[in-house]
């Protein structure tokens with residue numbers, strides 16, 4: 001027996017995790033956060049510190065004006081208290097096109113200033129415009145980030161292989177949104193799954209479709225086999241799973257992290273590996 005034969009379960013022996021990710025810290029986040037809080041779902045809100053408090057109206061040809069004014073610095077901590085705040089670059093620049101010093105400034109100033117507002121280290125980042133390269137990933141790691149989201153839809157529920165290439169399942173305007181939600185909740189799965197939806201709060205005003213996100217979160221809410229977690233909580237949990245140490249014959253597992261880890265062994269037994277303890281696996285021979 002070995003680690004490769006075990007499979008990860010989420011906290012509470014759950015097999016599914018649902019998370020959301022919304023960018024730019026626009027005023028529509030107030031309504032969105034209330035919706036998430038009301039339905040007890042969780043997400044990560046990626047903010048540009050340098051644009052907080054700014055008022056801005058945008059108009060695209062042939063479409064009504066949209067108010068994309070940002071939330072205030074003063075309200076960040078309380079507004080997002082049940083959610084997660086992530087970084088999104090100080091001024092929302094395309095970081096791959098900048099020289100290293102300025103790209104690092106955009107990353108680290110944003111992070112340091114947002115951390116002062118929320119009172120804890122930021123874990124997550126979302127690439128402005130979804131653009132990144134190896135340099136940007138390297139700078140994010142040096143700045144202390146644990147992962148970063150792209151804008152590439154996978155239409156799948158696979159767990160991420162690279163935390164700095166977090167491809168979401170889909171955008172909320174994806175025509176397959178509810179079909180994917182249904183498949184996630186009711187389809188057959190052999191491994192634990194992650195459903196990951198992203199977007200911008202102002203898009204609900206722009207497309208006049210707030211009912212779309214309410215339909216999604218009400219449908220997704222309240223399922224016992226689903227873990228509702230922020231992006232950072234999910235990455236921290238996956239990291240704790242990766243850190244598990246196995247004895248040579250696989251019969252003893254040490255969990256060196258401060259997180260309880262749940263798994264299904266190759267003997268089809270469910271194990272709760274308490275933080276900082278050794279667990280003797282119930283069955284040791286096939």
Ligand SMILES: [Zn+2]
Pocket residue numbers: 023024088092128129
């Ligand atoms: Zn953005």
